[in-house]
Amino acid sequence: MDAAKPNKVGEGDEKGPASRHFIQHIIDADRESGLHDGRVHTRFPPEPNGFLHIGHAKAIAVNFGLAEEYKGVVNLRFDDTNPVKEETKYVNAIRRDIEWLGFEWNGGEHYTSDHFETLFEYAVKLIEQDKAYVDEQKAEDIASQKGTPTTAGSSSPFRDRPVSDNLRLFREMREGLHGEGSMVLRAKIDMAHSNMHMRDPLMYRIKFAHHHRTGDAWCIYPMYDFAHGQSDSIEGITHSLCSLEFENHRPLYDWYIQQLGIFPSKQREFARLNLNFTIMSKRKLLRLVEEGVVDGWDDPRMPTISGLRRRGYSAESIREFCDRVGVAKRNNVIDVSLLEFALRNHLNASAMRAMAVLRPVKVVVTNYPDGQLEWLPTENNPEDSSSGTRQLPFGREIFIESDDFKVEGVNKKWFRLAPGRSVRLKSAYIITYVDHMEDTDGNVTEIHVEYHPNSKSGSDTSGIKAKGTLHWVECQHAVDAEVRLYDRLFLDENPDGHKDKDFMDFVNPKSLEVLKNCKLEPSLTEAKVGQPWQFTRLGYFTLDSKLTQNDELVFNRAVTLKDGWKG
């Protein structure tokens, strides 16, 4: 095993046992005690009100990873208890993203709405036990009676309504006999409880809204707390893993299950993923979409799964990233460089190399015969000996990167082309500067060089030592393309963390740069959507899935190569 790589969950290496996180310790203890015969059944419960982002990827990886480790299964359950926010298009996007990440869920999809009838029966049961009551107060009154974290709440005047009245009213609520906001069903727990969630929490509210799956069958909908844990229980979920913010909900989660006497799913909480220079709130990501800052949920600058995919991130790299960030209870902010590392790490080993010149300047090889052309072999991926080679056309006129030539400020650290300098053209010849032309603004328009015929790659007998190696594309065979370069969407490390400023204030106005006049080697016309490429010396790129037309290639840069040049 490669010692540089982290141990796969549950495995050890020659250095000792793999490190294990606290949820694994909990599950180990549960299995030790024989809980549920050692069965592990988790769930991933997205609300279909937005696209999945990299933070969800962590939750997905934790739930599916644990299930895999313990030979259990995972339910995909769309948590659809609020019809006014949820839409089928989000269900479809979420399903596609999880599949793309490479995870398989257990036996079809689940929906909280599948359990609406059972949930209703559970509610009736609690009413019959005098553990729930119909409250006819206004929302503001209920809120004010809740008290504050430091002062006890007070009871609703409807708290001691007879069971029979509660039963009748709750059924009338379901039948649509009462208007929205006129009444709610509440659990009867303790209005003075130190945990606000235990102060007679709402269980059901009336909404005459069309539900994306149940249509108009219901006009009452359960609240999260009275739906999530019960759905876990109905589905036989053993370990219900959620984020830290639900820690205070746990006593309520347990209370409902205990009162109902149903399967005892257990909730455990871990810290959600945060990334610097980005935001992870679905509400705020939606604002970027709605206000046109980005071109949709799948804009390559978005931290969404679909955005990362379109940008050129591989599913493997996202999974590796999720493995590397760990699982713990402390609030964390992961450096985006770790995400980029995971991508480079995967793509360096797997991506095909290609030559592309983003900001071309023409080079004329003055001693190369006019009209002559030769095809030179070059490796597809030096990290993968099985990837083979391909042929590159070379001729009298080529393009190189304008950044690779400069006249002013040339010192001994400059390895590239300059007056008096020689450089290697990757997989071709060594060339030596002869002359260059400039326009009236001083921009270099053309460079003249001479090549050394005996310096051909693989059979170099020239003895010339060239420090630098440049990528290049032969003019006649060059394919035009558009290339889009992305920078971070926010200029602030924590755009969401300023009390006095809106995160929108930190949007990077230069997060997208569109290059129109890029020159690609001809083999790139074979590129497919979803296929990663390393453009030699530049970074990792992929075809844009939305903007690419048949004869108009558009590439996105996912990430640059690490740049070790200190200038």
Add this chain to the structure above:
RNA sequence: UGCCCCAUGGUGUAAUGGUAACACACCGGUUUUUGGUACCGUUUUUCCAGGUUCGAGUCCUGGUGGGGCAACCA
């Protein structure tokens, strides 16, 4: 002035009362027909104060600091 959770290098995460480690980042070096990769190395860690113990990052007490909790949202 309440309840809950958390505190290990710059950022994350391990260490199950017994030598504080791994990754990313950073900095330096070797190799290199990608200033990439690979390899080597430097710097940098247990919030504070008590207590228990032969021994505490770990257990206990008290502080300090951070996060969460008062939607007919999830």
